[in-house]
Amino acid sequence: MRGNGTRRPVAATLAVLGYIIMIVPILFVVATAFSAGRTLRFPPEGFSLQWFEAAVTYDPFMESLVSSLYLAIGATALALLLGVPATIAIHRGRIPGRGLLEGLFLSPLIVPELVVGLALYQQLMIGLGLDNLTTLLLGHTALLLPYAVRVTGASLALADPAVEEAARGLGASPVRAFLTVTLPLLRPGIFSAGLLGFVTSFNNVPLSLLLQDREFRTLPVTMLDYVQQSYNPRIAAMATLILAATVVIAVIAERTVGFAKIFGGINR
Template sequence: MRGRPILGSLAVLGYIIMIVPILFVVSTAFTAGDALTFPPQGLSLRWFGEALAYQPFLGALLSSLQLAVVSTALALLLGVPVTLAIQRGKIPGKSLVEGLFLSPLVVPELVVGLALYQQIMIGLHQTSFVALLVGHTVLLLPYAVRVTGASLALADPAIEEAARGLGASPLRTFFSVTLPLLRPGIFSAGLLSFVTSFNNVPLSLLLQSRQFRTLPVTMLDYVQQSYDPMIAAMSTLILAGTVVIAIVAEKTLGFAKIFGGINK
């Protein structure tokens, strides 16, 4: 930073722009007043209790958890075989196949949501949950393919070759050697996919229904109707949960090592 003062100053400015609004939200969540104002009017945990007792938030929380868990599992079930085919397989056009599975990162979510709404909910008359599940799974596939691929790229393929040379079948080699090598990447991709699905707004906003509503969309609707600190309290709880997941994952799995392999 000393040798590059301009880049250092821009980095500090970027951190300030990202962190200061979060600090405002967190501080107003502890206010004792009835309005969403800064600075907070006293300190109280009142709004956290009201947020946890608000039935629409609780129902939407369960829906978001259900959707995030199932879509993450489906993305991993599809993404891990694709990763193995790209990293270890001998298929033509590997870069094209990888680009196809990474393309949801480029296509706007609103476009994906509109297409799913027309084809699944209108064309096939399926429920909102089915459309959301398909959409979230598609959005999470790039994380499953890229992160597990980074984990596999860090592993020495000679280990798998040695297992096969010692007489292990391809299935035995996968479960005894390849899967343990992939395990950190699978856990990392799973956690990243879960958080991404849980916090998604654009796709969920298009495909939700009265019977199935996710928590971020429910919170967005609440802000349009009410202006009290309960929304700040719920946002703080979600932020705290995300931070705890990230810290635990870094301590147990080593996110830095896994994501470092993405650039290799």
């Protein structure tokens, strides 16, 4: 990098500017979270952990954190349960219009999430009177299906169908061949899709925004509302806790499947 940078000064300068824009604002959030003062300002006044305590004892944050976790786990599990069989059918079943079918499963990626959120609010919650938890679960599952289909599809495409046929030829039942041969081949794909799906659902704002309810609110939307009402470091502390959890997830991802692979699956 150093050698490259000194020989390409323009590119290196732009790259440094890019990293500053990506990273520096995040560092400022962390710095203000440790403030001893009462308002969000920089430099922070003194050092204390009081705002972390204020964040984890603040009911709206903790209740919506639990809701967001339930929703993310539920939607990810559903998307995998529905998406993995669909992927297998798309790749292994002899069906006409395979590309079209795959496109259909990927279609939630093309329509803006806020638009999907509006549609679900209007048609399912107002129109059909569904409760917001059911609507959120439906919407998040549909949003995560593309991840399940594309990411597991990528690892399925790498797996040779002949291995499965060999297992069948050696006397394994279709179910056994699937469980002992195909599924282990798919494991990295399923893991990546699950991880991406969980993070996507947990962090989501635009789809969840209109689907809130006093009983069941998601954490990112609760945090957005909080900023409008009060301007103190409690929100910075909560953001820092989310950052710490995300770093843990990122390290797990890097150690197991590798970052680049996980994101390689979703970008065409």
